[in-house]
Amino acid sequence: MNLTRFAKARHATKSFDPARKIPAAVIDELKELIRFSPSSVNSQPWHFVVAQSDAARARVAKSMQPGYAYNEAKVTRASHVLVLCVRKDMDEAHLNAVLEQEAADGRFASDEAKTVQQNTRGFYVNLHRERDDLSAWMEKQAFLALGTLLIGASTLEIDACPMEGFDAKALDEELGLAERGLTSIVVVGLGYRSADDFNAKLPKSRLSAEAVFTELV
Numbered sequence: 001m002n003l004t005r006f007a008k009a010r011h012a013t014k015s016f017d018p019a020r021k022i023p024a025a026v027i028d029e030l031k032e033l034i035r036f037s038p039s040s041v042n043s044q045p046w047h048f049v050v051a052q053s054d055a056a057r058a059r060v061a062k063s064m065q066p067g068y069a070y071n072e073a074k075v076t077r078a079s080h081v082l083v084l085c086v087r088k089d090m091d092e093a094h095l096n097a098v099l100e101q102e103a104a105d106g107r108f109a110s111d112e113a114k115t116v117q118q119n120t121r122g123f124y125v126n127l128h129r130e131r132d133d134l135s136a137w138m139e140k141q142a143f144l145a146l147g148t149l150l151i152g153a154s155t156l157e158i159d160a161c162p163m164e165g166f167d168a169k170a171l172d173e174e175l176g177l178a179e180r181g182l183t184s185i186v187v188v189g190l191g192y193r194s195a196d197d198f199n200a201k202l203p204k205s206r207l208s209a210e211a212v213f214t215e216l217v
């Protein structure tokens with residue numbers, strides 16, 4: 001597979017065809033893809049809200065008013081919308097849940113190996129807590145899932161638009177995320193481009209390879 005082809009074929013979709021819906025099996029594949037995203041020390045500090053029905057997407061779209069109205073139709077006309085969330089804190093309950101999942105999945109040959117993993121994860125969590133950048137660290141992990149989702153969608157011929165243009169506080173309130181210890185960080189519209197999607201016709205633009213790579217010799 002030539003993965004670069006999919007990276008170049010995808011684009012931030014500015015207008016979706018509201019008549020076309022993504023098959024459930026494809027959505028399931030995308031969900032599985034992001035569930036398997038890597039994260040530092042397997043911390044998995046994320047949660048994903050999937051909105052499919054008109055009513056569900058309308059709830060998400062409310063957070064685009066008034067300041068981000070240009071993004072509203074990308075939610076209301078999409079087939080599905082995914083809200084990427086992160087935890088507000090990396091609490092003991094979550095750390096234990098991850099550790100027990102790893103144990104159940106057969107990651108530890110001994111109790112000692114389990115303790116080593118627990119301590120390693122705890123070290124990094126504490127490091128970021130001390131540096132006062134725990135939230136930013138968790139968001140970085142969730143952005144890996146975003147990148148995985150965007151390239152994965154392209155391979156499945158699904159169009160997508162990632163959006164930071166929304167009122168996170170309003171969306172957290174609408175979806176009851178704060179009570180669940182979560183906050184929204186990115187909204188992604190998923191579906192199929194419509195004929196009036198101007199961005200599909202524009203050439204892609206990236207800085208040159210010379211500008212973004214340094215080859216050490």
Ligand SMILES: Cc1cc2nc3c(=O)[nH]c(=O)nc-3n(C[C@H](O)[C@H](O)[C@H](O)COP(=O)(O)O)c2cc1C
Pocket residue numbers: 010011012013014071161162163164165166186199204
């Ligand atoms: C984290 C993130 C936030 C973005 N927010 C928005 C947004 O609010 N609205 C929008 O139309 N596009 C948004 N974009 C799309 C970018 O503008 C787009 O990815 C970038 O210009 C590169 O173009 P391409 O994705 O078509 O290759 C966002 C992209 C990312 C990765």
